[in-house]
Amino acid sequence: xxxxxFLLFAIFTVLCAVGVVVNKNAVNASIxxxxxxVGVAGLFVQLDAYLLAFVLLLVYAGAVAALFxxxxxxxxxxxxxxxxxxxxxxxxxxxxxxxxLAGIGSVALKGQIVSSPPVSLAGGAQLKLYAYQLFTxxxxxxxxxxxxxxxxxxxxxxxxxxHEIAEDTK
Amino acid sequence: xxxFYFEIPHVIRLILQGLAVIMVIFPIAGxxxxxxxxxAAWIQDRPGPNRATVPWVAWIPFLGKFLQRLGxxxxxxxxxxMMFKEDSLPGHVNKFYFVLAPIVAMIPALTTVVAxxxxxxxxxxxxxxxxxxxxxxxxMLAVFAVSSxxxxxxxxxxxxxNSKYPFLGSVRASAQLISYELSMTLAVLPVxxxxxxxxxxxxxxxxxxxxxxxxxxxxxxxxxxxxxxxxAFIFLVALFAETNRQPFDTVESESxxxxxxxxxxxxxxxxxxxxxxxxxxxxxxxxxMLLFGGGWNPLPWVSLATAVDILGTFLPFAHAPxxxxxxxxxxxxxxxxxxxxxxxxxxxxxxRFRYDQVMKIGxxxxxxxxxxxxxxxxxxxxLIQK
Numbered sequence: 001x002x003x004x005x006f007l008l009f010a011i012f013t014v015l016c017a018v019g020v021v022v023n024k025n026a027v028n029a030s031i032x033x034x035x036x037x038v039g040v041a042g043l044f045v046q047l048d049a050y051l052l053a054f055v056l057l058l059v060y061a062g063a064v065a066a067l068f069x070x071x072x073x074x075x076x077x078x079x080x081x082x083x084x085x086x087x088x089x090x091x092x093x094x095x096x097x098x099x100x101l102a103g104i105g106s107v108a109l110k111g112q113i114v115s116s117p118p119v120s121l122a123g124g125a126q127l128k129l130y131a132y133q134l135f136t137x138x139x140x141x142x143x144x145x146x147x148x149x150x151x152x153x154x155x156x157x158x159x160x161x162x163h164e165i166a167e168d169t170k
Numbered sequence: 171x172x173x174f175y176f177e178i179p180h181v182i183r184l185i186l187q188g189l190a191v192i193m194v195i196f197p198i199a200g201x202x203x204x205x206x207x208x209x210a211a212w213i214q215d216r217p218g219p220n221r222a223t224v225p226w227v228a229w230i231p232f233l234g235k236f237l238q239r240l241g242x243x244x245x246x247x248x249x250x251x252m253m254f255k256e257d258s259l260p261g262h263v264n265k266f267y268f269v270l271a272p273i274v275a276m277i278p279a280l281t282t283v284v285a286x287x288x289x290x291x292x293x294x295x296x297x298x299x300x301x302x303x304x305x306x307x308x309x310m311l312a313v314f315a316v317s318s319x320x321x322x323x324x325x326x327x328x329x330x331x332n333s334k335y336p337f338l339g340s341v342r343a344s345a346q347l348i349s350y351e352l353s354m355t356l357a358v359l360p361v362x363x364x365x366x367x368x369x370x371x372x373x374x375x376x377x378x379x380x381x382x383x384x385x386x387x388x389x390x391x392x393x394x395x396x397x398x399x400x401x402a403f404i405f406l407v408a409l410f411a412e413t414n415r416q417p418f419d420t421v422e423s424e425s426x427x428x429x430x431x432x433x434x435x436x437x438x439x440x441x442x443x444x445x446x447x448x449x450x451x452x453x454x455x456x457x458x459m460l461l462f463g464g465g466w467n468p469l470p471w472v473s474l475a476t477a478v479d480i481l482g483t484f485l486p487f488a489h490a491p492x493x494x495x496x497x498x499x500x501x502x503x504x505x506x507x508x509x510x511x512x513x514x515x516x517x518x519x520x521x522r523f524r525y526d527q528v529m530k531i532g533x534x535x536x537x538x539x540x541x542x543x544x545x546x547x548x549x550x551x552x553l554i555q556k
Binding site: 001027034050051054055057058061062063066067069070073074127128131 | 181267306307308311312314315316318319321322325329337340341344348351366371372373374
């Protein structure tokens with residue numbers, strides 16, 4: 001049963017991911033992206049990573065992708081400009097693909113996970129462990145990410161304010 | 171007595187349980203539309219729907235007339251009407267997404283029920299076992315995550331309808347839902363800070379929250395609605411906004427947007443939007459009651475265990491798990507229905523906010539208030555539980 005569900009979600013996720021890239025209609029592509037995120041959340045549930053699954057749904061599928069879809073619909077972006085593989089884009093695409101392959105290869109060949117994580121913990125205790133780790137071992141990365149988000153937020157405020165002032169002077 | 175049930179394969183048992191819960195939620199959601207009309211009538215001092223009846227029920231001397239006056243048969247009449255009406259598909263819509271949107275509305279609305287416990291019983295050792303579909307340790311997060319997917323139905327419906335009022339409505343829906351989700355999430359954090367006391371096993375589940383509200387003593391038996399009134403208030407306001415109920419009814423405000431995202435819908439597709447809205451209300455009320463209203467405890471400072479002990483003095487079967495389970499579900503359902511009545515009451519009490527007011531309340535009033543509330547309780551809880 002678990003094997004079947006894993007295959008189901010994995011195939012679903014990959015098909016949706018392909019759909020994001022292939023679809024010419026931006027709305028269809030965004031819907032595929034959302035379905036892809038839901039599929040990944042399903043895979044996380046299979047791995048007993050409930051927290052990750054629901055955070056993924058809450059943050060990405062529930063809010064970020066909703067804004068994507070919203071912008072796409074508002075601007076009515078239709079695939080009029082076709083992006084062919086030309087010049088710089090080709091190189092960038094191949095470099096990104098090579099990096100992805102290298103990443104998957106390194107994980108597959110070297111096997112980074114030495115000891116399996118303590119799965120015997122009950123779900124609640126796992127949550128507490130997450131929180132403890134975030135505030136002790138991973139405090140610096142969390143702070144840095146928070147700072148990055150703050151910068152981007154300030155950037156948005158500055159950009160939107162500038163626009164308003166320009167309109168006022170008109 | 172029920173041994174045969176446990177011999178059924180696990181997967182089929184889970185499906186049966188899920189169907190059982192849906193078979194309760196769906197008719198209640200349908201009946202809520204009837205209750206809405208009846209409550210509106212009572213508040214406006216008129217009889218309300220009181221005509222539809224079934225012949226052989228009308229022949230029962232007093233009961234038949236009473237049921238007719240109460241308008242219970244209008245539920246069936248409305249349902250039948252929605253079923254048999256022509257299901258029109260306008261020519262100018264994006265057909266795939268137009269049909270998909272009502273389904274997308276239903277799925278998150280019914281899926282959130284999975285994480286919500288609706289009762290409890292005591293096993294042989296006297297341990298409280300919550301009754302629910304999935305005893306998730308991250309219940310609160312699960313409800314937030316799945317219900318946040320509900321925004322897609324409004325977005326898709328508005329966009330696929332391909333006309334301007336539905337589109338405006340869906341723009342409003344997505345902005346409103348995303349804005350109020352923030353204050354809602356921040357408002358429940360003090361509850362979980364308090365519940366996850368040092369030394370206990372951490373959890374985000376609802377059962378633990380209710381257990382915390384059924385402890386002995388003044389502070390232990392206090393419902394979180396009294397302990398954290400501002401959290402409860404913020405959660406309630408955000409809940410009204412999230413379920414698009416009246417004071418925050420800008421999403422489908424008939425006066426300026428015709429019918430908003432379901433303007434182009436009719437028959438059963440429109441009915442699905444309606445049922446989804448009421449399902450959201452039911453789950454939202456259930457979550458509010460679990461977090462701030464004591465869950466399945468009958469009264470503040472009177473926990474389910476105490477109530478069962480009191481009943482046990484004159485009822486010999488009061489301690490039977492089956493009786494306790496049914497009693498707790500009845501108490502909880504009563505609270506949820508009272509909450510839904512409150513929703514309808516507010517609808518006929520407060521006028522609708524303008525759209526700019528909704529945004530202003532969400533970002534400039536509710537969000538700072540919820541952050542201040544969180545800070546206050548974080549410091550207070552740290553001092554108390556040190």
